[in-house]
Amino acid sequence: MNGRDTGAGTGTAEPRVARADSATGAFVAHRDLLFTVAYEMLGSAADAEDVLQETWLRWVDVDLGTVRNSRAYLVRITTRQALARLRTLARRKESYVGPWLPEPLLTAPDVAEDAELADSVSMAMLLVLETLTPTERAVFVLREVFAVGYGEIAEAVGKSPAAVRQIIHRARARVAARRPRGTVSAAETHAVLEAFRQAVDTGDLRRLLGVLAPDVVFLGDGGGIARAAPEPIVGAERVAPLAAGLRRFGAAALRPALVNGCPALVLRLDGKVDTVLAPRIADGRVTGLYAVRNPEKLSRMDRETVLRR
CATH class of the missing domain: 1.10.1740 (Rna Polymerase Sigma Factor; Chain: A)
Structure with missing residues (x-):
């Protein structure tokens, strides 16, 4: 038995x-x-x-x-x-307390080598995607980033293929109206970011004003936990003194890193990540500066996250 x-x-x-x-x-x-x-x-x-x-x-x-x-x-x-x-x-x-920013990811060089993937996960692009409806965002991501067929997208979002085509057309127009014009090479991004870092290191407001676009926008995300600007700060004249204040931490504390596939700066204090500064760059200047300080969003900055298409 x-x-x-x-x-x-x-x-x-x-x-x-x-x-x-x-x-x-x-x-x-x-x-x-x-x-x-x-x-x-x-x-x-x-x-x-x-x-x-x-x-x-x-x-x-x-x-x-x-x-x-x-x-x-x-x-x-x-x-x-x-x-x-x-x-x-x-x-x-x-x-949410104050501006909301995406959770930054420390990424490997292979993400940066895939220009389309790096652009799609950049902090700047993720903020653009925030302006879409949930269905528009899903359709845009699946079609534009992962090249999923209209039929498969339709099954995923519960729409007809014809409706999906209309949604992607609308989403593309909304994204195109908000994303930076033209493409910025990794070399140019590195150069602008290094010029910004050096200007911060010297505390030279004139040099900072030369790196920042006149209408630069600064967003700080502390989530009500860490100190951060409660509202967006607009204009180089207002952002430059704020950036210059980073000098007090010392040049060694502000180091370059690949964040979401793009060059960024990471501020470490006592060995811990305190702030991630991700730039948006156009025409050789910083047009957007996104500072993530909410400690609940910094847990993945101590190890690389693998992203794939």
Whole structure:
């Protein structure tokens, strides 16, 4: 009787284990892509990780025999979960203290080498995406960044392919109206950012005014936890003294890093990340300066985050 019980158990368990291994293998293979999709939709690594957990829980219940393309299926689940999370985030942002900025990620050089990916996850672009509706953002990200087909996008967002085409047309127009004109090379970005850092190091307001665009916008995100400007600060004459104040921490404390695939500056105090300064650059000057100080958003700055398309 024991032999029969063991045999029956093995016969039932082996297919179950095989299915679990197959599901795990597919999920792990696409995990970095799924995280990138969720992060670009949410601007929050913590929420993106939660979305991946929810995606996994739904994925393990799927009959893999009915799945023709595991990548497309997983992207669809992730998109739906991210859309639901976006609506929760919208309510959370309504009570957020001060300006809200995306959660910065320390990224490897390979992200910067993919110019389209780096642009899509840059702090400046993520802020542009904040102006879209949740569905517009999902459609734009899936189509423009990940080249997902209209049919697959339609299934993911619960719209018809014709409706998706209309949504992407509208989203492209809204993004084009807000994103920087032209492209900025990594070399130019490095040069402008280094000029800014040197100007801060010397405390020379004249040099800072030369690096900052006249209508530069400074946004500081402290989340009500760390000290930060409660409102946007506009204009080089107002931003330059604020930037010059960083001199008191010393040049060694403000170091270059790749943040969201783009050159940025990281301020470390007593070995801990205190502030991430991400610039927006156009025509050889800093047009936007985004300072993330909320400690709840800095946890991923001590290790590289892998992003994939």
